[in-house]
Amino acid sequence: MEYKQGDCPTKIISLHDLPVGKLATVSSIQAAGLTRRRMLDLGLVPGTRVKALRISPAGDPKAYRIRGAVIAFRKEEAQQILINYKGE
Protein backbone atom coordinates (compact mmCIF):
# COMPACT_ATOMS: atom_id res chain seq x y z
CA MET A 1 0.00 0.00 0.00
CA GLU A 2 1.23 3.46 -0.80
CA TYR A 3 0.78 6.65 1.07
CA LYS A 4 1.10 10.21 -0.08
CA GLN A 5 4.14 12.05 1.11
CA GLY A 6 3.82 13.15 4.74
CA ASP A 7 0.90 10.84 5.27
CA CYS A 8 1.23 8.24 7.99
CA PRO A 9 -0.80 5.07 8.34
CA THR A 10 -3.86 5.51 10.52
CA LYS A 11 -3.82 3.38 13.63
CA ILE A 12 -6.69 2.66 15.96
CA ILE A 13 -5.54 3.17 19.54
CA SER A 14 -7.25 4.13 22.79
CA LEU A 15 -7.54 7.78 23.74
CA HIS A 16 -5.43 7.08 26.79
CA ASP A 17 -2.45 6.25 24.54
CA LEU A 18 -2.68 9.49 22.55
CA PRO A 19 0.55 11.43 23.24
CA VAL A 20 0.21 14.89 24.75
CA GLY A 21 -0.07 17.58 22.11
CA LYS A 22 -1.34 15.22 19.38
CA LEU A 23 -4.64 15.29 17.53
CA ALA A 24 -6.88 12.37 16.58
CA THR A 25 -10.46 11.63 15.60
CA VAL A 26 -12.85 9.43 17.54
CA SER A 27 -13.40 6.01 16.01
CA SER A 28 -15.80 4.39 18.46
CA ILE A 29 -16.88 4.35 22.07
CA GLN A 30 -16.61 1.04 23.90
CA ALA A 31 -18.23 2.14 27.16
CA ALA A 32 -21.79 1.18 28.00
CA GLY A 33 -24.61 2.56 30.11
CA LEU A 34 -24.26 5.82 32.00
CA THR A 35 -20.61 6.31 31.07
CA ARG A 36 -21.39 5.96 27.37
CA ARG A 37 -24.24 8.42 27.76
CA ARG A 38 -21.90 10.94 29.46
CA MET A 39 -19.36 10.60 26.68
CA LEU A 40 -22.00 11.10 24.00
CA ASP A 41 -23.27 14.16 25.86
CA LEU A 42 -19.78 15.63 25.70
CA GLY A 43 -19.93 15.32 21.92
CA LEU A 44 -17.66 12.29 21.62
CA VAL A 45 -19.19 10.82 18.47
CA PRO A 46 -17.28 9.10 15.64
CA GLY A 47 -15.37 11.72 13.70
CA THR A 48 -14.98 14.21 16.58
CA ARG A 49 -11.52 15.71 16.78
CA VAL A 50 -9.76 15.37 20.14
CA LYS A 51 -6.42 16.66 21.32
CA ALA A 52 -4.47 15.41 24.33
CA LEU A 53 -3.55 18.47 26.39
CA ARG A 54 -1.88 17.52 29.63
CA ILE A 55 -1.38 14.89 32.31
CA SER A 56 -2.12 15.44 35.99
CA PRO A 57 1.02 15.76 38.15
CA ALA A 58 -0.15 12.59 39.90
CA GLY A 59 0.01 10.69 36.58
CA ASP A 60 -3.71 10.34 35.99
CA PRO A 61 -6.19 11.68 34.74
CA LYS A 62 -5.35 13.23 31.37
CA ALA A 63 -7.04 16.32 29.98
CA TYR A 64 -8.28 16.49 26.40
CA ARG A 65 -9.69 19.26 24.25
CA ILE A 66 -13.05 18.14 22.95
CA ARG A 67 -15.18 20.58 20.94
CA GLY A 68 -13.59 23.61 22.59
CA ALA A 69 -13.96 22.32 26.16
CA VAL A 70 -11.22 20.80 28.31
CA ILE A 71 -12.32 17.47 29.76
CA ALA A 72 -10.30 15.16 31.99
CA PHE A 73 -10.73 11.38 31.82
CA ARG A 74 -9.24 8.79 34.13
CA LYS A 75 -7.28 5.98 32.50
CA GLU A 76 -10.25 3.60 32.83
CA GLU A 77 -12.56 5.87 30.84
CA ALA A 78 -10.02 6.98 28.25
CA GLN A 79 -9.23 3.35 27.44
CA GLN A 80 -12.86 2.84 26.44
CA ILE A 81 -12.61 5.46 23.71
CA LEU A 82 -10.98 4.30 20.46
CA ILE A 83 -9.47 6.86 18.13
CA ASN A 84 -7.98 7.04 14.63
CA TYR A 85 -4.49 8.35 15.11
CA LYS A 86 -2.11 9.23 12.30
CA GLY A 87 1.00 8.61 14.34
CA GLU A 88 4.53 8.86 13.19
Add this chain to the structure above:
Amino acid sequence: MNRVAICSGLNELLEEADQINPGGSLNLNDSVVSTIYSRAEEIAGGVVTSQGKPPVDWDKVLDDILTSRVFGFPSMLLLLAVVFWITVAGANVPSEMLATGLFWIQERLTECLVWLHAPAWVNGLFVEGIYRCLAWVVSVMLPPMAIFFPCFTLLEDMGYLPRIAFNLDNLFKKAGAHGKQSLTMSMGFGCNAAGVVACRIIESPRERLIAMLTNNFVPCNGRFPTLIALAGLLVMGATTFFGATLIVVGIVVFGIMTTLAVSWLLSKTLLKGVPSSFTLELPPYRKPQLGRVITRSIFDRTLFVLRRAVFVAMPAGAVVWLSANIHIGGVSILTHCANWLNPFGQLLGMDGYILMAFVLGLPANEIVLPILIMSYMATGSMLELDSLEALRQLFAGHGWTWLTAVCMMLFSLLHYPCCTTLWTISKESGSFKWTVLAALIPLGIAITICFTVAQCASFLGWI
Protein backbone atom coordinates in the same frame (compact mmCIF):
# COMPACT_ATOMS: atom_id res chain seq x y z
CA MET B 1 -62.18 -3.29 21.85
CA ASN B 2 -60.09 -0.32 20.69
CA ARG B 3 -57.71 -0.76 23.56
CA VAL B 4 -57.05 -4.41 22.81
CA ALA B 5 -56.39 -3.51 19.19
CA ILE B 6 -53.94 -0.79 20.16
CA CYS B 7 -52.16 -3.11 22.58
CA SER B 8 -51.73 -5.87 20.04
CA GLY B 9 -50.69 -3.28 17.47
CA LEU B 10 -48.10 -1.90 19.84
CA ASN B 11 -46.73 -5.36 20.60
CA GLU B 12 -46.40 -6.05 16.88
CA LEU B 13 -44.54 -2.81 16.43
CA LEU B 14 -42.21 -3.57 19.31
CA GLU B 15 -41.49 -7.02 17.97
CA GLU B 16 -40.73 -5.57 14.58
CA ALA B 17 -38.47 -2.95 16.13
CA ASP B 18 -36.66 -5.67 18.05
CA GLN B 19 -36.08 -7.64 14.86
CA ILE B 20 -34.55 -4.63 13.13
CA ASN B 21 -32.57 -3.56 16.18
CA PRO B 22 -31.92 -6.71 18.27
CA GLY B 23 -31.17 -5.76 21.88
CA GLY B 24 -30.46 -2.15 20.93
CA SER B 25 -27.39 -3.24 18.96
CA LEU B 26 -27.89 -0.52 16.36
CA ASN B 27 -27.13 2.08 19.03
CA LEU B 28 -29.86 4.43 17.96
CA ASN B 29 -28.78 6.84 20.70
CA ASP B 30 -25.43 7.19 19.01
CA SER B 31 -26.92 8.04 15.65
CA VAL B 32 -29.29 10.53 17.24
CA VAL B 33 -26.42 12.26 19.06
CA SER B 34 -24.18 12.14 15.98
CA THR B 35 -26.87 13.73 13.86
CA ILE B 36 -27.52 16.44 16.44
CA TYR B 37 -23.83 17.27 16.68
CA SER B 38 -23.19 17.29 12.93
CA ARG B 39 -26.24 19.50 12.41
CA ALA B 40 -25.05 21.81 15.20
CA GLU B 41 -21.60 21.97 13.63
CA GLU B 42 -23.16 22.83 10.29
CA ILE B 43 -25.19 25.68 11.79
CA ALA B 44 -22.31 26.96 13.93
CA GLY B 45 -19.93 26.82 10.97
CA GLY B 46 -22.32 29.00 8.98
CA VAL B 47 -22.90 31.74 11.55
CA VAL B 48 -19.99 31.81 14.00
CA THR B 49 -16.85 33.65 13.01
CA SER B 50 -13.76 33.52 15.19
CA GLN B 51 -11.26 36.34 15.44
CA GLY B 52 -8.20 34.15 15.28
CA LYS B 53 -6.05 33.17 18.22
CA PRO B 54 -5.13 35.66 20.94
CA PRO B 55 -1.37 36.35 21.20
CA VAL B 56 -1.04 34.61 24.56
CA ASP B 57 -3.20 31.69 25.60
CA TRP B 58 -3.41 32.44 29.31
CA ASP B 59 -5.34 29.28 30.10
CA LYS B 60 -2.48 27.24 28.71
CA VAL B 61 0.19 29.32 30.45
CA LEU B 62 -1.57 29.06 33.82
CA ASP B 63 -2.36 25.38 33.45
CA ASP B 64 1.22 24.67 32.37
CA ILE B 65 2.32 25.97 35.78
CA LEU B 66 -0.57 25.02 38.05
CA THR B 67 -0.96 21.43 36.84
CA SER B 68 2.60 20.69 35.77
CA ARG B 69 4.50 17.70 37.02
CA VAL B 70 7.10 19.86 38.73
CA PHE B 71 5.09 22.84 39.96
CA GLY B 72 1.60 21.32 40.30
CA PHE B 73 1.77 20.27 43.93
CA PRO B 74 4.17 23.00 45.13
CA SER B 75 1.98 25.71 43.60
CA MET B 76 -1.06 24.22 45.33
CA LEU B 77 0.73 24.33 48.70
CA LEU B 78 2.03 27.81 47.97
CA LEU B 79 -1.44 29.17 47.15
CA LEU B 80 -2.79 27.58 50.32
CA ALA B 81 0.08 29.11 52.31
CA VAL B 82 -0.46 32.56 50.79
CA VAL B 83 -4.15 32.49 51.67
CA PHE B 84 -3.36 31.49 55.26
CA TRP B 85 -0.55 34.00 55.53
CA ILE B 86 -2.88 36.80 54.45
CA THR B 87 -5.44 35.55 56.96
CA VAL B 88 -2.98 35.18 59.84
CA ALA B 89 -1.20 38.49 59.23
CA GLY B 90 -4.32 40.44 58.39
CA ALA B 91 -6.55 39.19 61.20
CA ASN B 92 -4.25 40.11 64.05
CA VAL B 93 -4.78 43.87 64.22
CA PRO B 94 -8.56 43.98 63.64
CA SER B 95 -8.91 41.17 66.23
CA GLU B 96 -7.18 43.23 68.88
CA MET B 97 -9.12 46.35 67.95
CA LEU B 98 -12.43 44.47 68.14
CA ALA B 99 -11.46 42.95 71.50
CA THR B 100 -10.48 46.34 72.93
CA GLY B 101 -13.68 47.96 71.67
CA LEU B 102 -16.03 45.21 72.73
CA PHE B 103 -14.53 44.88 76.21
CA TRP B 104 -14.67 48.65 76.65
CA ILE B 105 -18.40 48.33 75.97
CA GLN B 106 -18.56 45.52 78.53
CA GLU B 107 -17.19 47.82 81.23
CA ARG B 108 -19.72 50.49 80.32
CA LEU B 109 -22.51 47.90 80.49
CA THR B 110 -21.38 46.87 83.96
CA GLU B 111 -21.23 50.52 85.08
CA CYS B 112 -24.70 51.02 83.69
CA LEU B 113 -26.05 48.01 85.62
CA VAL B 114 -24.34 49.18 88.82
CA TRP B 115 -25.95 52.58 88.39
CA LEU B 116 -29.31 50.85 87.96
CA HIS B 117 -28.68 48.88 91.20
CA ALA B 118 -29.18 45.63 89.35
CA PRO B 119 -28.41 42.49 91.36
CA ALA B 120 -24.95 41.02 90.88
CA TRP B 121 -26.22 37.89 89.13
CA VAL B 122 -27.82 40.00 86.38
CA ASN B 123 -24.46 41.56 85.59
CA GLY B 124 -22.83 38.15 85.86
CA LEU B 125 -25.22 36.21 83.64
CA PHE B 126 -25.87 38.84 80.99
CA VAL B 127 -22.61 40.77 80.86
CA GLU B 128 -19.92 38.38 82.06
CA GLY B 129 -21.65 35.35 80.59
CA ILE B 130 -23.65 36.08 77.47
CA TYR B 131 -22.10 39.38 76.37
CA ARG B 132 -18.52 38.31 76.99
CA CYS B 133 -18.91 35.04 75.11
CA LEU B 134 -20.43 37.00 72.21
CA ALA B 135 -17.55 39.47 72.32
CA TRP B 136 -15.02 36.62 72.19
CA VAL B 137 -16.74 34.95 69.28
CA VAL B 138 -16.89 38.19 67.31
CA SER B 139 -13.35 39.36 68.06
CA VAL B 140 -11.62 35.98 67.64
CA MET B 141 -13.70 34.64 64.76
CA LEU B 142 -14.86 37.54 62.63
CA PRO B 143 -11.53 38.91 61.28
CA PRO B 144 -10.10 35.57 60.08
CA MET B 145 -13.45 34.66 58.50
CA ALA B 146 -13.81 38.05 56.84
CA ILE B 147 -10.35 37.63 55.27
CA PHE B 148 -10.34 33.91 54.50
CA PHE B 149 -13.76 33.72 52.85
CA PRO B 150 -13.08 36.38 50.18
CA CYS B 151 -9.64 34.87 49.42
CA PHE B 152 -11.17 31.43 49.04
CA THR B 153 -14.09 32.73 46.97
CA LEU B 154 -11.57 34.48 44.73
CA LEU B 155 -9.80 31.18 43.98
CA GLU B 156 -13.19 29.55 43.44
CA ASP B 157 -14.31 32.33 41.10
CA MET B 158 -11.09 32.14 39.04
CA GLY B 159 -11.76 28.46 38.33
CA TYR B 160 -8.91 27.03 40.38
CA LEU B 161 -10.88 24.38 42.28
CA PRO B 162 -11.28 22.01 39.28
CA ARG B 163 -7.49 22.14 38.93
CA ILE B 164 -7.13 20.91 42.50
CA ALA B 165 -9.44 18.04 41.60
CA PHE B 166 -7.35 17.37 38.46
CA ASN B 167 -4.10 17.32 40.46
CA LEU B 168 -5.35 15.18 43.32
CA ASP B 169 -7.65 12.80 41.44
CA ASN B 170 -5.21 9.92 41.25
CA LEU B 171 -4.82 9.90 45.02
CA PHE B 172 -8.58 9.78 45.47
CA LYS B 173 -8.85 7.01 42.87
CA LYS B 174 -6.28 4.96 44.78
CA ALA B 175 -8.28 5.56 47.96
CA GLY B 176 -11.31 4.06 46.20
CA ALA B 177 -13.12 7.39 46.23
CA HIS B 178 -14.74 9.52 43.58
CA GLY B 179 -12.67 12.22 41.85
CA LYS B 180 -15.28 14.83 42.67
CA GLN B 181 -14.53 14.26 46.34
CA SER B 182 -11.62 16.68 46.07
CA LEU B 183 -14.18 19.32 45.05
CA THR B 184 -16.49 18.56 47.98
CA MET B 185 -13.42 18.52 50.21
CA SER B 186 -12.47 21.99 49.01
CA MET B 187 -16.00 23.17 49.76
CA GLY B 188 -15.45 21.86 53.29
CA PHE B 189 -12.79 24.51 53.87
CA GLY B 190 -15.61 27.02 53.78
CA CYS B 191 -18.12 25.04 55.81
CA ASN B 192 -18.44 21.30 56.36
CA ALA B 193 -22.23 21.42 56.15
CA ALA B 194 -21.90 23.04 52.72
CA GLY B 195 -19.32 20.41 51.79
CA VAL B 196 -21.74 17.65 52.76
CA VAL B 197 -24.53 19.19 50.67
CA ALA B 198 -22.06 19.48 47.77
CA CYS B 199 -21.63 15.69 47.91
CA ARG B 200 -24.87 15.49 45.90
CA ILE B 201 -22.73 15.95 42.78
CA ILE B 202 -21.40 12.40 43.33
CA GLU B 203 -23.84 9.97 41.73
CA SER B 204 -22.73 6.70 43.26
CA PRO B 205 -24.25 6.29 46.77
CA ARG B 206 -21.18 4.45 48.07
CA GLU B 207 -18.75 7.18 47.06
CA ARG B 208 -21.14 9.92 48.18
CA LEU B 209 -21.21 8.41 51.68
CA ILE B 210 -17.41 8.22 51.79
CA ALA B 211 -17.19 11.87 50.79
CA MET B 212 -19.78 12.86 53.42
CA LEU B 213 -18.15 10.87 56.23
CA THR B 214 -14.69 12.29 55.58
CA ASN B 215 -15.62 15.90 54.86
CA ASN B 216 -14.89 17.12 58.37
CA PHE B 217 -11.20 16.20 58.15
CA VAL B 218 -10.56 19.50 56.43
CA PRO B 219 -10.89 22.34 58.92
CA CYS B 220 -13.94 24.51 58.27
CA ASN B 221 -14.00 28.23 58.77
CA GLY B 222 -15.24 27.78 62.30
CA ARG B 223 -12.06 25.90 63.18
CA PHE B 224 -9.51 27.98 61.27
CA PRO B 225 -9.44 30.83 63.79
CA THR B 226 -8.85 28.29 66.59
CA LEU B 227 -6.03 26.66 64.63
CA ILE B 228 -4.55 30.03 63.70
CA ALA B 229 -4.63 31.29 67.29
CA LEU B 230 -3.07 28.09 68.65
CA ALA B 231 -0.43 28.10 65.90
CA GLY B 232 0.34 31.69 66.85
CA LEU B 233 0.78 30.63 70.48
CA LEU B 234 3.23 27.93 69.44
CA VAL B 235 5.56 30.33 67.66
CA MET B 236 5.50 33.54 69.67
CA GLY B 237 8.04 36.08 68.52
CA ALA B 238 9.25 37.85 65.42
CA THR B 239 8.52 35.01 63.02
CA THR B 240 4.97 34.56 64.26
CA PHE B 241 3.16 35.04 60.95
CA PHE B 242 5.51 32.87 58.95
CA GLY B 243 5.71 30.11 61.54
CA ALA B 244 1.97 30.11 62.20
CA THR B 245 1.28 29.88 58.47
CA LEU B 246 3.59 26.87 58.16
CA ILE B 247 1.90 25.13 61.08
CA VAL B 248 -1.61 25.75 59.71
CA VAL B 249 -0.58 24.49 56.25
CA GLY B 250 0.93 21.43 57.92
CA ILE B 251 -2.31 20.79 59.80
CA VAL B 252 -4.35 21.13 56.60
CA VAL B 253 -2.07 18.73 54.71
CA PHE B 254 -2.39 16.29 57.61
CA GLY B 255 -6.18 16.67 57.35
CA ILE B 256 -6.09 15.88 53.63
CA MET B 257 -3.93 12.83 54.28
CA THR B 258 -6.42 11.69 56.93
CA THR B 259 -9.26 12.21 54.42
CA LEU B 260 -7.49 9.91 51.94
CA ALA B 261 -6.56 7.32 54.56
CA VAL B 262 -10.09 7.13 56.01
CA SER B 263 -11.63 7.05 52.51
CA TRP B 264 -9.34 4.15 51.67
CA LEU B 265 -10.23 2.30 54.89
CA LEU B 266 -13.95 2.85 54.33
CA SER B 267 -13.80 1.64 50.73
CA LYS B 268 -11.98 -1.48 51.90
CA THR B 269 -14.33 -2.24 54.80
CA LEU B 270 -17.74 -0.70 55.40
CA LEU B 271 -18.27 0.72 51.92
CA LYS B 272 -16.63 -1.80 49.61
CA GLY B 273 -16.56 -1.22 45.89
CA VAL B 274 -14.66 0.07 42.90
CA PRO B 275 -14.43 3.73 41.90
CA SER B 276 -17.11 4.68 39.40
CA SER B 277 -16.37 6.57 36.23
CA PHE B 278 -16.23 10.31 36.11
CA THR B 279 -15.42 13.13 33.77
CA LEU B 280 -14.08 16.44 34.99
CA GLU B 281 -14.34 19.63 33.06
CA LEU B 282 -11.50 22.13 33.40
CA PRO B 283 -13.29 25.38 32.58
CA PRO B 284 -11.33 28.35 31.25
CA TYR B 285 -9.92 30.68 33.91
CA ARG B 286 -12.00 33.77 34.43
CA LYS B 287 -11.08 37.19 35.63
CA PRO B 288 -12.65 37.27 39.09
CA GLN B 289 -15.38 39.82 39.59
CA LEU B 290 -14.01 41.48 42.71
CA GLY B 291 -17.19 43.24 43.70
CA ARG B 292 -19.27 40.11 43.42
CA VAL B 293 -16.65 38.04 45.24
CA ILE B 294 -16.63 40.42 48.17
CA THR B 295 -20.37 40.79 48.48
CA ARG B 296 -20.91 37.07 48.08
CA SER B 297 -18.27 36.08 50.60
CA ILE B 298 -19.09 38.76 53.16
CA PHE B 299 -22.86 38.66 53.05
CA ASP B 300 -23.65 35.10 52.02
CA ARG B 301 -20.91 33.39 53.93
CA THR B 302 -19.20 35.42 56.63
CA LEU B 303 -22.32 37.04 58.04
CA PHE B 304 -24.28 33.82 57.70
CA VAL B 305 -21.69 31.84 59.63
CA LEU B 306 -21.22 34.63 62.15
CA ARG B 307 -24.95 34.86 62.81
CA ARG B 308 -25.10 31.15 63.52
CA ALA B 309 -22.09 31.44 65.83
CA VAL B 310 -23.67 34.36 67.68
CA PHE B 311 -26.95 32.50 68.20
CA VAL B 312 -25.05 29.54 69.59
CA ALA B 313 -22.66 31.66 71.64
CA MET B 314 -25.40 33.35 73.67
CA PRO B 315 -26.81 30.23 75.36
CA ALA B 316 -23.30 28.76 75.59
CA GLY B 317 -22.07 31.87 77.41
CA ALA B 318 -24.98 31.60 79.82
CA VAL B 319 -24.29 27.91 80.45
CA VAL B 320 -20.60 28.54 81.09
CA TRP B 321 -21.27 31.44 83.46
CA LEU B 322 -23.95 29.52 85.36
CA SER B 323 -21.85 26.38 85.67
CA ALA B 324 -18.86 28.43 86.80
CA ASN B 325 -20.91 30.23 89.45
CA ILE B 326 -23.24 27.58 90.82
CA HIS B 327 -21.37 25.73 93.51
CA ILE B 328 -22.00 22.25 94.77
CA GLY B 329 -20.04 21.30 97.83
CA GLY B 330 -17.91 24.42 97.56
CA VAL B 331 -16.80 23.66 94.01
CA SER B 332 -18.44 25.01 90.87
CA ILE B 333 -20.21 22.69 88.43
CA LEU B 334 -17.71 23.69 85.74
CA THR B 335 -14.82 22.56 87.91
CA HIS B 336 -16.66 19.35 88.83
CA CYS B 337 -17.13 18.47 85.16
CA ALA B 338 -13.61 19.52 84.21
CA ASN B 339 -12.14 17.48 87.07
CA TRP B 340 -14.18 14.49 86.03
CA LEU B 341 -12.97 14.79 82.41
CA ASN B 342 -9.43 15.70 83.42
CA PRO B 343 -7.83 12.22 83.67
CA PHE B 344 -9.09 11.38 80.19
CA GLY B 345 -8.00 14.79 78.91
CA GLN B 346 -4.52 14.29 80.34
CA LEU B 347 -4.21 10.96 78.51
CA LEU B 348 -4.87 12.84 75.27
CA GLY B 349 -2.35 15.57 76.06
CA MET B 350 -5.05 18.07 77.03
CA ASP B 351 -7.07 18.81 80.17
CA GLY B 352 -10.65 18.60 81.38
CA TYR B 353 -11.53 22.20 80.46
CA ILE B 354 -10.47 21.68 76.85
CA LEU B 355 -12.63 18.56 76.52
CA MET B 356 -15.52 20.47 78.15
CA ALA B 357 -15.08 23.22 75.56
CA PHE B 358 -15.24 20.66 72.74
CA VAL B 359 -18.37 19.10 74.22
CA LEU B 360 -20.08 22.48 74.68
CA GLY B 361 -18.82 23.50 71.23
CA LEU B 362 -20.82 20.77 69.49
CA PRO B 363 -23.41 23.29 68.20
CA ALA B 364 -20.69 25.31 66.43
CA ASN B 365 -16.93 24.90 66.38
CA GLU B 366 -16.54 28.67 66.42
CA ILE B 367 -17.28 28.80 70.13
CA VAL B 368 -14.76 26.20 71.35
CA LEU B 369 -11.92 28.64 71.96
CA PRO B 370 -14.14 31.40 73.44
CA ILE B 371 -15.67 28.85 75.84
CA LEU B 372 -12.22 27.67 76.86
CA ILE B 373 -11.04 31.23 77.51
CA MET B 374 -14.22 31.92 79.53
CA SER B 375 -13.79 28.74 81.57
CA TYR B 376 -10.16 29.52 82.37
CA MET B 377 -10.98 33.11 83.26
CA ALA B 378 -13.88 32.06 85.47
CA THR B 379 -11.61 29.80 87.46
CA GLY B 380 -8.33 31.65 87.41
CA SER B 381 -7.33 35.20 88.08
CA MET B 382 -9.06 37.84 85.99
CA LEU B 383 -6.80 39.59 83.57
CA GLU B 384 -6.99 41.89 80.64
CA LEU B 385 -6.95 39.70 77.58
CA ASP B 386 -6.11 41.97 74.72
CA SER B 387 -3.23 40.25 72.96
CA LEU B 388 -1.88 36.90 71.97
CA GLU B 389 0.76 37.30 74.68
CA ALA B 390 -1.93 37.66 77.36
CA LEU B 391 -3.68 34.60 75.94
CA ARG B 392 -0.42 32.67 76.17
CA GLN B 393 0.00 33.70 79.80
CA LEU B 394 -3.56 32.62 80.61
CA PHE B 395 -3.00 29.20 79.01
CA ALA B 396 0.48 28.80 80.51
CA GLY B 397 -1.06 29.57 83.91
CA HIS B 398 -3.29 26.53 83.40
CA GLY B 399 -0.37 24.22 82.75
CA TRP B 400 -0.23 24.41 78.97
CA THR B 401 2.84 23.22 77.11
CA TRP B 402 3.51 23.05 73.39
CA LEU B 403 2.09 19.54 73.49
CA THR B 404 -1.25 20.83 74.79
CA ALA B 405 -1.51 23.24 71.87
CA VAL B 406 -0.54 20.56 69.33
CA CYS B 407 -3.01 18.05 70.76
CA MET B 408 -5.82 20.60 70.84
CA MET B 409 -5.11 21.50 67.21
CA LEU B 410 -5.15 17.84 66.22
CA PHE B 411 -8.33 17.20 68.21
CA SER B 412 -9.97 20.25 66.63
CA LEU B 413 -8.98 19.06 63.17
CA LEU B 414 -10.12 15.47 63.58
CA HIS B 415 -13.03 15.44 66.05
CA TYR B 416 -16.75 15.10 65.28
CA PRO B 417 -18.33 17.74 63.03
CA CYS B 418 -20.64 20.40 64.46
CA CYS B 419 -24.30 19.51 64.88
CA THR B 420 -25.34 21.52 61.81
CA THR B 421 -23.10 19.25 59.73
CA LEU B 422 -24.39 16.14 61.50
CA TRP B 423 -27.97 17.24 60.89
CA THR B 424 -27.12 17.82 57.22
CA ILE B 425 -25.55 14.35 56.98
CA SER B 426 -28.66 12.78 58.50
CA LYS B 427 -30.86 14.66 56.01
CA GLU B 428 -28.64 13.86 53.01
CA SER B 429 -28.00 10.21 53.84
CA GLY B 430 -31.44 9.61 55.32
CA SER B 431 -29.83 7.17 57.72
CA PHE B 432 -29.44 7.34 61.48
CA LYS B 433 -26.68 4.75 61.40
CA TRP B 434 -24.45 6.76 59.07
CA THR B 435 -25.05 9.95 61.02
CA VAL B 436 -23.89 8.26 64.22
CA LEU B 437 -20.87 6.87 62.41
CA ALA B 438 -20.13 10.33 60.97
CA ALA B 439 -19.66 11.48 64.55
CA LEU B 440 -18.01 8.36 66.00
CA ILE B 441 -15.42 7.66 63.29
CA PRO B 442 -13.81 11.13 63.54
CA LEU B 443 -14.05 11.05 67.35
CA GLY B 444 -12.30 7.68 67.44
CA ILE B 445 -9.57 8.92 65.11
CA ALA B 446 -9.12 12.14 67.09
CA ILE B 447 -8.78 10.20 70.36
CA THR B 448 -6.37 7.66 68.84
CA ILE B 449 -4.11 10.28 67.25
CA CYS B 450 -4.05 12.61 70.28
CA PHE B 451 -3.41 9.67 72.61
CA THR B 452 -0.55 8.42 70.43
CA VAL B 453 1.04 11.84 70.07
CA ALA B 454 0.75 12.68 73.77
CA GLN B 455 2.02 9.31 74.99
CA CYS B 456 4.89 9.22 72.48
CA ALA B 457 5.95 12.73 73.46
CA SER B 458 5.99 11.91 77.14
CA PHE B 459 7.62 8.51 76.56
CA LEU B 460 10.40 10.14 74.56
CA GLY B 461 10.84 12.69 77.30
CA TRP B 462 10.02 15.70 75.13
CA ILE B 463 7.84 17.15 77.85
